[in-house]
């Protein structure tokens with residue numbers, strides 16, 4: 532069987548098993564995918580330069596003083612299907628400053644693309660979601676967008692975006708961002724999953740939220756003994772929407788001999804929030820090597836990780852020496868394997884990082900790598916004195 536057919540078969544199988552899972556219940560919140568991810572940051576202009584230079588994002592849209600905004604400025608970056616919005620305050624006070632003061636730079640909005648933002652708001656709030664934004668119609672010469680929003684864990688929100696009657700660059704109020712500085716993309720295609728860290732004993736509360744309020748189903752669960760090293764432990768459950776396009780693993784800390792990396796996150800972020808954004812590539816070696824050349828720091832993976840790798844994961848298409856050179860991790864499940872690597876924290880506070888992932892059939896999240904990965908993270912925690 533050719534690789535393409537195999538990949539397709541795996542994809543169909545996954546969609547089929549998810550469909551079976553959801554056939555019982557009508558999908559009251561149909562999601563077309565992730566629409567955009569918005570970070571509140573201290574200095575959006577400089578952050579945009581970093582994500583362009585290091586991660587290969589392209590200048591896409593802009594809103595600020597020049598377009599009639601008074602209090603905030605936003606830069607929209609694009610690569611593949613990923614839209615990243617970076618927003619900073621222009622004045623003292625207000626929600627954006629408060630958010631940055633408490634959390635540092637971090638993800639505020641995980642926006643979801645829907646057919647009907649009014650219905651998404653109604654269906655989720657009537658099931659208990661805390662409203663963030665009542666449905667609002669925004670218009671300009673390119674049409675109209677309807678948006679509404681609800682809170683999820685911590686101060687993070689989901690905004691539902693209905694854009695079927697809009698053909699502008701991003702949202703009403705934004706203009707095209709033309710720049711003479713356009714570094715090459717590094718091959719990031721779409722958001723594979725986004726992980727939330729929540730506090731002690733809160734994982735099941737948020738699993739229940741995604742199940743009951745948003746109609747997601749739990750597809751995977753890891754107990755603390757699956758994901759434990761000598762020092763740190765966590766528990767994780769993965770929630771998926773009906774068509775599998777939106778997947779949210781939820782982590783909570785578990786007791787270890789020393790401080791869990793999830794607890795370290797919660798301490799520095801001052802509460803629950805997005806821990807990492809996983810972005811898909813078709814060629815992880817090329818993507819990671821381009822990112823390294825541009826200054827992205829990845830988690831150090833000990834050479835010993837590769838000693839027994841083929842016994843652990845079986846035959847793979849890639850040259851192990853090349854994977855070892857770039858520190859790329861490999862894991863296998865029933866459906867295939869995956870290649871993944873995590874950046875160091877992309878902020879000064881040890882909070883958020885980025886994962887690069889290439890799936891070759893596998894639909895899981897690299898549980899076999901967690902232990903190797905955590906031992907690597909612990910070496911960094913030890914250097915920060917927070918272990």
Ligand code: FE2
Nearest residue numbers: 726809886896
């Ligand atoms: Fe991940």
